[in-house]
Amino acid sequence: MKAQPGWVEASRRLSPYLDPAIGIVAAVFALASLLSTDPGTIDPRLAEPNILSAVATLAAAGALAWRRRRPVASYAVMVAGALVVSLTDHYIGLLSVLSLFSLYSLAAHGQRRDALVGLGAGVACFGGLALLDVPDLGLSDLLQALALLTAAWAIGDAIRSRRQQQRDQLNAAVAEERLRIARDLHDVVAHSMSLIAVQAGVGAHVIRSDVPAAQRSLEIIADTARKALVQTRSMLGMLREETQDSARPPTHGLADLPALVDDVRAAGLDIELSRAPLPGLDAAVSLTAYRVIQESLTNVIKHSAASTAMVTVAAIDHMIDLEVIDPGPARTPSGTPSGHGLVGLAERVRLVGGAVEYGTHDAGFRVHATLPAGGTR
Structure with a gap:
C-alpha cells in the first residue's frame, strides 16, 4: 500500500486525543471566564460565581470531550449546564460560544433528526430564558443568539451532508x-474450467489408445490452469489493494484474440475467425470485446455439441461489430446458456x-455486440 503523507498519519494518530483535549481546554477557559469577570460590569442583576455555577460551567464545557463519539449526550450536557448557570443568575460567559460549537458538532457528526431536535431545544431554551427575563439576555441578544444557533446548525448539516x-x-x-473484479473472475474461471473439463474428458478417453494425445491434453490442462492462476492472483491482489503494477499481467484485449482462439482450438473446437483491421481502441472497449468473445466461446464449449464456431470482428463507422455464432445443436434441451456469464x-x-443481443440462431446460438471504438462510459 502507498505510504500516507506524514501529516495524514499524524492526524490519524492524534484524532482519538483531539476531542478530550478540546474538552479540557474549553473547561479551563470557560471557568476562567466565569471567575475572572466582574458580573456587575455586565449586568447588575448577575450574582457572584459560586460552587454550583463553577461545576455547571466545567461540566458543560467539558462535555465537548465526546462531541463526536456521543454528540447527542455532549450537546444535552452543554445545554443543561448553560441553563443551570443562567437560571441561577450567573454569568454564562464562554458557554454561549461553546454551545454553538456543540450544536455544530451535533449537526456534523450526529443524525440529522437529532440535530434538528437540538436546534429546536436551543431556540426554546433561549426563548424561555428571555421570557423569564434572566440577566444579560436582552432582545438584541436573543435575536443574535437565534441567528448564530441557526448558522451553527446549517454549517454542521452542510458538512455532514458533504x-x-x-x-x-x-x-x-x-x-x-x-x-468488475467479479466479472473478470467469472470470465477467467469459467473459460479455464471449461477448457480443462474438455481436455480431461479427451485425456481420459484416449489415455490407453493414444498416449501422445493424452499427454497433449494434460499439457493443455496444466498450461490453462497456470494462466488462470496468474490472472486470479492478480485480481485477488487488487482486492488486497496491492499496487505493485509491475507484478500484474497486462490487461487482455483484441490483440490477444489469436491466443484465445488457439486455446479454444486446442480444446477441440474449430474456430472460423474473420477479423478486419481495427482502429486504435480504448483499452476498456478492447477488454470488453475480448470478454464478449471469450464468454461466447466458453458457452459453445459448455453447452453446444458443435465442432466449429464462427467469430467475426469488424469495424463499421465508429463502432466495433462482434458476432459469435454457434451452429449447434445444443447438448441440453434449452438453447440458452444458464448462469451469470451472459x-x-x-x-x-x-x-x-x-449494445448486445443474444439468442437462438437456427439450431444453435448467436451473440452479437456493437461497441463504440472510443468508448462512451
Whole structure:
C-alpha cells in the first residue's frame, strides 16, 4: 500500500486525543471566564460565581470531550449546564460560544433528526430564558443568539451532508470495482474450467489408445490452469489493494484474440475467425470485446455439441461489430446458456456504451455486440 503523507498519519494518530483535549481546554477557559469577570460590569442583576455555577460551567464545557463519539449526550450536557448557570443568575460567559460549537458538532457528526431536535431545544431554551427575563439576555441578544444557533446548525448539516455524499461515492466506487473484479473472475474461471473439463474428458478417453494425445491434453490442462492462476492472483491482489503494477499481467484485449482462439482450438473446437483491421481502441472497449468473445466461446464449449464456431470482428463507422455464432445443436434441451456469464457480459457492454443481443440462431446460438471504438462510459 502507498505510504500516507506524514501529516495524514499524524492526524490519524492524534484524532482519538483531539476531542478530550478540546474538552479540557474549553473547561479551563470557560471557568476562567466565569471567575475572572466582574458580573456587575455586565449586568447588575448577575450574582457572584459560586460552587454550583463553577461545576455547571466545567461540566458543560467539558462535555465537548465526546462531541463526536456521543454528540447527542455532549450537546444535552452543554445545554443543561448553560441553563443551570443562567437560571441561577450567573454569568454564562464562554458557554454561549461553546454551545454553538456543540450544536455544530451535533449537526456534523450526529443524525440529522437529532440535530434538528437540538436546534429546536436551543431556540426554546433561549426563548424561555428571555421570557423569564434572566440577566444579560436582552432582545438584541436573543435575536443574535437565534441567528448564530441557526448558522451553527446549517454549517454542521452542510458538512455532514458533504461527508455522507463522499461516503456514498466511495461505497459506489468500491462496489463497482468489486463487481468488475467479479466479472473478470467469472470470465477467467469459467473459460479455464471449461477448457480443462474438455481436455480431461479427451485425456481420459484416449489415455490407453493414444498416449501422445493424452499427454497433449494434460499439457493443455496444466498450461490453462497456470494462466488462470496468474490472472486470479492478480485480481485477488487488487482486492488486497496491492499496487505493485509491475507484478500484474497486462490487461487482455483484441490483440490477444489469436491466443484465445488457439486455446479454444486446442480444446477441440474449430474456430472460423474473420477479423478486419481495427482502429486504435480504448483499452476498456478492447477488454470488453475480448470478454464478449471469450464468454461466447466458453458457452459453445459448455453447452453446444458443435465442432466449429464462427467469430467475426469488424469495424463499421465508429463502432466495433462482434458476432459469435454457434451452429449447434445444443447438448441440453434449452438453447440458452444458464448462469451469470451472459448477464455480466451485457453489463460490461453497457458500461462502455455498447449494445448486445443474444439468442437462438437456427439450431444453435448467436451473440452479437456493437461497441463504440472510443468508448462512451
